[in-house]
Amino acid sequence: MEVPTVIGLGLGFDGTSNWINKYLVDRYLFGLDEFRPEAYGIMRKFLVLWTFLTIFTFLLYFSLCPLVYYLLYTRRDAHGKNFASWDRKEGKDQVINEIKLSVFSIIVMAGMTAPFELLVEAGLTKIYWDLPTTALGWFYLTVGSPLMFLLFSDTCVYWIHRALHHRLLYAPIHKLHHKYKETTPFSSYAFHPLDGWLQGCPYHIFVFIFPMHHISYFCALAIVGLWTINIHDRTTYRIPFINGAAHHTIHHTGFTYNYGQYFVFWDIFGATFKDPYSCAPYSQESRAGKNGSRETKSC
Numbered sequence: 542m543e544v545p546t547v548i549g550l551g552l553g554f555d556g557t558s559n560w561i562n563k564y565l566v567d568r569y570l571f572g573l574d575e576f577r578p579e580a581y582g583i584m585r586k587f588l589v590l591w592t593f594l595t596i597f598t599f600l601l602y603f604s605l606c607p608l609v610y611y612l613l614y615t616r617r618d619a620h621g622k623n624f625a626s627w628d629r630k631e632g633k634d635q636v637i638n639e640i641k642l643s644v645f646s647i648i649v650m651a652g653m654t655a656p657f658e659l660l661v662e663a664g665l666t667k668i669y670w671d672l673p674t675t676a677l678g679w680f681y682l683t684v685g686s687p688l689m690f691l692l693f694s695d696t697c698v699y700w701i702h703r704a705l706h707h708r709l710l711y712a713p714i715h716k717l718h719h720k721y722k723e724t725t726p727f728s729s730y731a732f733h734p735l736d737g738w739l740q741g742c743p744y745h746i747f748v749f750i751f752p753m754h755h756i757s758y759f760c761a762l763a764i765v766g767l768w769t770i771n772i773h774d775r776t777t778y779r780i781p782f783i784n785g786a787a788h789h790t791i792h793h794t795g796f797t798y799n800y801g802q803y804f805v806f807w808d809i810f811g812a813t814f815k816d817p818y819s820c821a822p823y824s825q826e827s828r829a830g831k832n833g834s835r836e837t838k839s840c
């Protein structure tokens with residue numbers, strides 16, 4: 542079978558793994574110049590994908606989280622308060638504990654996710670590599686498939702997340718992510734690996750059901766990684782129907798509200814929606830009380 546890829550360009554998961562195989566593993570590890578992807582065994586492909594997914598996620602986590610932490614948690618405004626309304630009340634070891642758990646989880650989750658990417662490389666999903674030749678094709682690539690990806694994954698993540706709060710799953714799996722009520726950007730990957738993997742499955746299952754261009758798929762997964770960091774930084778714009786950091790903060794303080802990922806629709810239908818702007822630290826009273834949650838009740 543012809544390898545469906547943009548060999549050497551490093552675009553998409555398949556292109557990047559081929560780039561690693563050709564320019565790093567073959568050339569520097571084995572001293573080979575020719576590129577023979579059909580000769581690579583499954584274990585080699587798996588190890589390359591696992592390594593790539595781990596490094597890719599580490600780059601995202603260790604570049605963006607410290608930056609967001611500095612901008613919103615360390616810096617002070619004119620009143621001497623930080624922008625995230627974070628008052629370190631959950632112990633000075635919170636951040637380091639979150640980083641330790643995230644490093645472990647990212648490595649394990651990348652290993653559990655690599656088989657999905659092996660199936661992508663093998664051409665067993667509905668991912669396509671050629672650019673469209675019709676206006677309808679371009680519409681599907683740029684609008685249709687991203688919208689369907691959002692709706693499909695938002696629906697699945699909502700129900701998986703609700704299931705993870707069931708008493709049989711909460712204590713053994715999801716409780717680890719709820720250790721701290723006041724989240725930081727570093728909380729974004731602080732999961733039990735099975736928890737993070739389960740919530741990540743819809744993104745990969747999508748391409749078994751719906752066609753998606755391979756660059757769109759790569760970008761979608763990168764955006765999911767960014768969004769996960771975004772909803773844990775406690776700082777948000779008030780955008781109608783969007784499940785932002787304020788909503789997810791209330792999920793961490795209230796436990797039974799705001800299970801959504803990008804939108805609030807499923808929380809509204811499922812009667813689990815809580816307006817974060819009625820609770821500390823986002824309510825008017827709380828804001829007037831300066832950075833604290835003591836003037837208004839937490840949800």
Ligand SMILES: [Zn+2]
Nearest residue numbers: 702706715792
């Ligand atoms: Zn939860």
Ligand SMILES: [Zn+2]
Nearest residue numbers: 718773789793
């Ligand atoms: Zn969370």
